Amino acid sequence: MSDRFDDVVRNAFDFLGRSIDELEAQPNYSVINFYSAVELFLKARLLKEHWSLIVAKPDEADKAKFLRGDFKSATLDEASKRLAKVVGDGLTEEELRCFDGLRKERNQMVHFAHAAQGDGEEAKDEMNRIVSEHAKGWLYLRRLLTGRWGKHFEAFAAIIEAMDGRMREQTKALKPKFLLLTDVIAEAEAAGGHFMSCPSCDFKSFEAGAPVWVGQGKCLTCEFSSPVITLDCVNDECKKPILLTGGYESCSECGHNYAPEQIEEVLAENGGLSDVDPQDPSDATRANCGSCDGWETVVSLTYAGWFCTDCFDIEDNVEQCEWCSEYSTQLPEDSFLTGCGHCDGRLGDEKDD
Ligand SMILES: [Zn+2]
Numbered sequence: 190m191s192d193r194f195d196d197v198v199r200n201a202f203d204f205l206g207r208s209i210d211e212l213e214a215q216p217n218y219s220v221i222n223f224y225s226a227v228e229l230f231l232k233a234r235l236l237k238e239h240w241s242l243i244v245a246k247p248d249e250a251d252k253a254k255f256l257r258g259d260f261k262s263a264t265l266d267e268a269s270k271r272l273a274k275v276v277g278d279g280l281t282e283e284e285l286r287c288f289d290g291l292r293k294e295r296n297q298m299v300h301f302a303h304a305a306q307g308d309g310e311e312a313k314d315e316m317n318r319i320v321s322e323h324a325k326g327w328l329y330l331r332r333l334l335t336g337r338w339g340k341h342f343e344a345f346a347a348i349i350e351a352m353d354g355r356m357r358e359q360t361k362a363l364k365p366k367f368l369l370l371t372d373v374i375a376e377a378e379a380a381g382g383h384f385m386s387c388p389s390c391d392f393k394s395f396e397a398g399a400p401v402w403v404g405q406g407k408c409l410t411c412e413f414s415s416p417v418i419t420l421d422c423v424n425d426e427c428k429k430p431i432l433l434t435g436g437y438e439s440c441s442e443c444g445h446n447y448a449p450e451q452i453e454e455v456l457a458e459n460g461g462l463s464d465v466d467p468q469d470p471s472d473a474t475r476a477n478c479g480s481c482d483g484w485e486t487v488v489s490l491t492y493a494g495w496f497c498t499d500c501f502d503i504e505d506n507v508e509q510c511e512w513c514s515e516y517s518t519q520l521p522e523d524s525f526l527t528g529c530g531h532c533d534g535r536l537g538d539e540k541d542d
């Protein structure tokens with residue numbers, strides 16, 4: 190199956206390349222091809238686990254038909270659920286929302302003529318929006334391909350790097366919009382605001398707290414919004430102020446690879462973590478993540494609720510699973526019956542009997 194995997198990944202990069210080539214002349218094709226690439230990357234990851242997972246109904250999957258390409262493939266929603274439940278390597282909520290937005294956009298393009306063509310203001314806004322969304326889609330794809338899914342896509346490191354260069358080049362189209370914002374940004378800075386280079390569009394218009402800070406940041410140029418941590422890079426040779434949007438990213442200045450444990454260390458060293466009370470072991474300072482299913486990746490911040498050092502989800506509360514008593518964020522309402530990310534609840538227990 191590994192040559193199938195290679196084919197699918199190569200196709201995905203091919204669609205991404207076309208999306209860039211077609212942006213100006215035929216923005217509707219650019220949008221359609223971008224989303225095709227997203228789907229193919231998700232399918233490639235499923236294919237690594239088992240070929241039948243990319244077929245709409247895995248229980249009826251026929252390998253001969255699969256090899257001929259004669260099958261109906263899983264939808265984004267199905268693929269995402271399988272990545273989480275079967276592969277155990279799912280998308281974060283933000284990633285799924287972003288990819289689903291691109292899917293809806295693609296469907297519109299297939300049915301309606303496009304507003305991004307022409308010279309008018311409306312066309313310019315529409316083009317800015319597409320460039321912004323593709324920058325964000327690529328940010329999330331690259332993060333998967335080089336981070337959490339990195340070991341499966343190692344052989345494609347050079348292509349990923351080259352594609353990153355092309356995407357960044359495309360995103361420079363937002364420069365006129367950024368330039369129009371420089372006064373607004375200067376005013377906000379004078380009033381105590383703090384701006385950093387945007388992880389999605391690269392312009393210095395991403396508003397976030399000064400290091401070390403955890404919270405929701407937002408870019409005025411491309412409107413990318415994400416929970417982030419700002420910090421001084423832990424690499425002694427670098428030490429530059431940077432921001433990360435996920436636990437498995439690398440420093441944009443020196444390439445140092447981060448992991449959730451290291452992010453937790455940075456928070457601990459800067460007094461960002463609530464103390465464990467050794468006298469009271471039931472006093473939770475750590476929990477499982479209901480967004481990414483991370484095991485004990487959620488830490489209690491001194492100033493901002495509960496923070497997952499893996500997917501960066503920020504929540505006000507954690508709750509105890511009514512079935513297994515584990516602490517978790519985003520617990521389902523009927524956890525006694527359905528369980529949490531780490532147990533199957535009473536219904537699962539009954540099934541086992
Ligand atoms: Zn931006």
Ligand SMILES: [Zn+2]
Pocket residue numbers: 422423424427428429440441442443444445
């Ligand atoms: Zn660095």
Ligand SMILES: [Zn+2]
Pocket residue numbers: 478479480481482483486497498499500501502
């Ligand atoms: Zn998480």
Ligand SMILES: [Zn+2]
Pocket residue numbers: 510511512513514515528529530531532533534
């Ligand atoms: Zn549970």
